[in-house]
Amino acid sequence: xxxxxxxxxxxxxxxxxxxxxxxxxxxxxxxxxxxxxxxxxxxxxxxxxxxxxxxxxxxxxxxxxxxxxxxxxxxxxxxxxxxxxxxxxxxxxxxxxxxxxxxxxxxxxxxxxxxxxxxxxxxxxxxxxxxxxxxxxxxxxxxxxxxxxxxxxxxxxxxxxxxxxxxxxxxxxxxxxxxxxxxxxxxxxxxxxxxxxxxxxxxxxxxxxxxxxxxxxxxxxxxxxxxxxxxxxxxxxxxxxxxxxxxxxxxxxxxxxxxxxxxxxxxxxxxxxxxxxxxxxxxxxxxxxxx
Amino acid sequence: xxxxxxxxxxxxxxxxxxxxxxxxxxxxxxxxxxxxxxxxxxxxxxxxxxxxxxxxxxxxxxxxxxxxxxxxxxxxxxxxxxxxxxxxxxxxxxxxxxxxxxxxxxxxxxxxxxxxxxxxxxxxxxxxxxxxxxxxxxxxxxxxxxxxxxxxxxxxxxxxxxxxxxxxxxxxxxxxxxxxxxxxxxxxxxxxxxxxxxxxxxxxxxxxxxxxxxxxxxxxxxxxxxxxxxxxxxxxxxxxxxxxxxxxxxxxxxxxxxxxxxxxxxxxxxxxx
Numbered sequence: 001x002x003x004x005x006x007x008x009x010x011x012x013x014x015x016x017x018x019x020x021x022x023x024x025x026x027x028x029x030x031x032x033x034x035x036x037x038x039x040x041x042x043x044x045x046x047x048x049x050x051x052x053x054x055x056x057x058x059x060x061x062x063x064x065x066x067x068x069x070x071x072x073x074x075x076x077x078x079x080x081x082x083x084x085x086x087x088x089x090x091x092x093x094x095x096x097x098x099x100x101x102x103x104x105x106x107x108x109x110x111x112x113x114x115x116x117x118x119x120x121x122x123x124x125x126x127x128x129x130x131x132x133x134x135x136x137x138x139x140x141x142x143x144x145x146x147x148x149x150x151x152x153x154x155x156x157x158x159x160x161x162x163x164x165x166x167x168x169x170x171x172x173x174x175x176x177x178x179x180x181x182x183x184x185x186x187x188x189x190x191x192x193x194x195x196x197x198x199x200x201x202x203x204x205x206x207x208x209x210x211x212x213x214x215x216x217x218x219x220x221x222x223x224x225x226x227x228x229x230x231x232x233x234x235x236x237x238x239x240x241x242x243x244x245x246x247x248x249x250x251x252x253x254x255x256x257x258x259x260x261x262x263x264x265x266x267x268x269x270x271x272x273x274x275x276x277x278x279x280x281x282x283x284x285x286x287x288x289x290x291x
Numbered sequence: 292x293x294x295x296x297x298x299x300x301x302x303x304x305x306x307x308x309x310x311x312x313x314x315x316x317x318x319x320x321x322x323x324x325x326x327x328x329x330x331x332x333x334x335x336x337x338x339x340x341x342x343x344x345x346x347x348x349x350x351x352x353x354x355x356x357x358x359x360x361x362x363x364x365x366x367x368x369x370x371x372x373x374x375x376x377x378x379x380x381x382x383x384x385x386x387x388x389x390x391x392x393x394x395x396x397x398x399x400x401x402x403x404x405x406x407x408x409x410x411x412x413x414x415x416x417x418x419x420x421x422x423x424x425x426x427x428x429x430x431x432x433x434x435x436x437x438x439x440x441x442x443x444x445x446x447x448x449x450x451x452x453x454x455x456x457x458x459x460x461x462x463x464x465x466x467x468x469x470x471x472x473x474x475x476x477x478x479x480x481x482x483x484x485x486x487x488x489x490x491x492x493x494x495x496x497x498x499x500x501x502x503x504x505x506x507x508x509x510x511x512x513x514x515x516x517x518x519x520x521x522x523x524x525x526x527x528x529x530x531x532x533x534x535x536x537x538x539x540x541x542x543x544x545x546x547x548x549x550x551x552x553x554x555x556x557x558x559x560x561x562x563x564x
Contacts, residue, residue, distance in 0.1 A: 108529040110337035128529035131341065172519055173526045191433065191513030192523065198419075202513055205422035207433055252337075 043259035044090045048116050054092040056083050057115035060101035063196065064220050065280050066121060072099050078216070078280035079119050082138055085272055086117075086248070089263035104173045107249055108132055116256055117248040121214060123175040124247040134247030135260045138273065141214035141244040142237040143179050144287060146221060149228040151209035158233025158288045160184060167191075169199050169208035175244060176212045182242050183235060183290075184212075200225045214244065216281050233290040340530075347532040351524045355536050358520035365438055365506040365516070372442045373502070377449030382479070384454050398450070405447035411508050414440040418512035437509040445502055452494045456487035493559055496552030500545050507541075517541070 049055050058079060061070045067077035075084045075094070087097045100115055107118050108131055117135070124134045145163060147156050156162050160183075168190035170176040180190060191208055193199045199211045200221050213221065215234055222229030237244075248264075250257055267273040329335060383398035405413065417440040422431030429435075460483045468478030510519035517537050524533035 104526065105531075108341075108525075109531070110341040111334045125527070125529075127527060131529040169513060172522050175527065177523060178527060189515065192510070192515050192519050193513060194511060198511070201419045201423075202433070205419050205431055206425075206428065207422055207431055207513060 043262065044092070044256060047254075047256045047259070049114070050098075052092075053096055053098050054087050054090065055098045055100055055114070055116045056087070057100045057102040057107070057113075057118035057120075058083075059103070059120040062101075062120065063217065064224070065216050065282075073097075076280075078139070078276060079121075081276045081280060082273075083119060085267060085276060086260060086263045089266055090259050113251040116254075117250045117260060119246070119248050121174075121217075121246050122249045124245050125175060132252050133250040133254055133257050135250070135257060136264050137245035137247050138264055138267075139246045139277065140237040141216075141246060142234045142287075143176070143183075143212055143244060144215040144218035144231050144234040145210055145290065146203075146213060146218040146226070146229050146231050147210045148203040148206065148208075148226060149230070150206055152230040152232065156209065156232060158290045160290065163210065163233075163290070166209040167207075169193060169202050169211050171196060171199055171211075171213075179235070179242055179244065180212050196221060197225070200229075203229065215287065219282065219287075231287050234287045236289055342531045342535055344530055344532040347524075347528055347530050348536050351521070351528075351533045352536050354524070355517055355520055355533065355540060358515060359517045359540050361514060361516040362503075362506045365434070365441070365509055365514075366503060369438050369441050369445070369502070369506070370499075372438075373445045373449055376442060376446035378453055380446060380450035381453035381457060384450065385457055385479075402447045402451055405443045406451070408444075410441070410444050410505055411511060413444050414508050414511055416440075417443070418509075433509070433513040437512050437514065441502070441505060441509070445498060445505075448498055449495060452491045452498065453487065455494075456491035457483055459490060460486050490559070493552055493556040496548065496555060500548045500552065503545050503548065504541060 044054070045051075056072070058067060058072050062072060062077070062079070065077055066079040068074060068080070069076070072080040072083065075081055084094060084097065088094075102113075102115060102118055104120075107113075107120075107122070108128070110131075119138075121141070122128075122134065123141075124137060128134070145158070147166065151166060156166060163184050164187050166186065167188060168180060168184075168186045170180055170190055170192060172192035172194065177190065177192065180186065191202065193202060196213070196217065199208075202208045203211060203226060211218075215231070215237075218231050222231050235242075248260055250260070264273070332338075380398050380401055383394045384402070386392070386394045386398075414437055418433050418437040421436050422433070464482050464486075465478050468482045473481065507516060507518035510516050510522075515523070517540060521533040521537040525531055
């Protein structure tokens with residue numbers, strides 16, 4: 001007899017608690033929803049090219065490991081994953097993201113852009129920032145030296161003295177040339193090419209010994225495109241002189257920049273950025289640091 | 292009689308003056324419209340900053356000029372080879388005896404293939420392809436094989452121009468040579484070719500102008516010439532002004548050459564008529 005009311009009371013208590021908990025969760029969710037909804041309303045709304053759609057550009061072809069199989073819509077690859085994560089934090093789900101392609105020249109030409117933001121390993125530089133806007137960096141790249149088998153066999157090592165003597169080639173549309181001149185100062189002037197494929201083709205033809213890429217690209221090109229290329233050394237990502245940081249490129253004065261930066265800051269804070277990096281970019285500590 | 296002719300001359304002079312005035316007025320109207328309306332377009336400020344940035348033009352121009360020396364060098368060493376090979380191919384195609392039929396076929400194939408393939412493809416295929424076979428340095432240099440690609444393409448065009456010149460010399464000239472006891476070779480060398488080559492000078496001048504620009508295609512396989520140097524500045528500065536600088540340098544060379552070709556053509560036209 002005694003137990004019953006207590007049990008009853010207990011029961012009613014737990015029901016009460018459950019109800020309150022459920023209420024609290026619902027409240028929390030709804031306020032979260034309201035917040036995210038509010039955020040979408042205040043930040044990205046009305047600032048995209050097409051209402052309710054986020055148009056993102058990347059290169060065509062887009063390269064491994066930045067985008068897998070040249071298909072950014074799959075969300076696979078480091079930059080594809082970054083793009084979707086940024087989009088979702090700005091309130092665009094997967095279906096609300098549209099992809100387009102843009103070359104480097106298209107990206108920097110004056111006038112209206114046909115993308116909201118563009119990511120294809122654009123290095124942030126002061127000069128470029130005069131013409132376009134960059135987000136805060138989403139990746140700091142180590143620069144790596146890729147040599148062909150002939151050069152590796154003839155004893156090229158990860159020392160500046162050894163690297164100076166090599167015949168160099170780089171992609172002319174990148175900041176690699178500047179890095180090369182500032183960090184290595186090769187004895188003979190480098191040959192320049194339009195894209196990575198042509199650089200590796202020249203390495204196959206033994207017209208050049210070595211090329212400078214960001215580390216993930218160098219690892220991919222060495223193993224897959226050259227097959228017998230060797231990444232002999234790197235300038236680590238945390239070097240203080242001539243850092244190479246990638247940013248999302250936007251039209252100069254694009255109001256969306258604030259929203260993108262906010263999303264990236266949140267991603268850095270809760271570890272999503274590091275997680276995506278760990279998932280798509282391989283561990284790079286095995287490559288010797290250039291002395 | 293005298294008075295009427297004076298009147299006629301005065302009328303013609305008036306007409307001429309009127310023509311000049313109209314031409315000047317219409318040109319002025321176009322220029323004014325350009326100067327007035329282009330800056331009124333909404334994107335002009337940005338276009339000016341991207342394409343006509345004086346500061347960037349000044350700072351990059353010296354290095355562009357220096358890079359242009361390489362264009363000139365490629366042009367200079369390709370030119371004699373193009374002239375010689377073009378002439379040989381033209382002579383191949385002009386073979387008339389049955390024994391020489393394979394040479395004619397060779398000439399036809401050569402001109403068909405190298406005129407038919409875009410220059411840039413030939414540059415890539417030969418510039419990367421042949422060195423890829425495993426030639427040792429310096430024989431795998433992109434300068435050598437890229438230049439060869441230009442030489443092959445342009446000699447095919449020049450061969451066709453020269454062949455046209457040879458065909459334009461009347462057959463009676465060959466007959467005359469034969470009747471003087473000259474061999475076929477001597478007839479070609481002393482009678483046909485001197486006239487034919489003179490006739491095709493203006494057409495070849497046009498090829499020369501085209502070649503001056505196409506040497507820039509070698510930049511695709513590595514050499515840092517004017518176009519590439521401008522591209523490097525463009526990439527680092529995110530500004531197209533260096534391309535405008537490069538265009539100015541090309542124009543400074545090609546415009547006089549084009550004018551000269553026109554002058555030669557006009558002179559030839561006068562001589563013939």
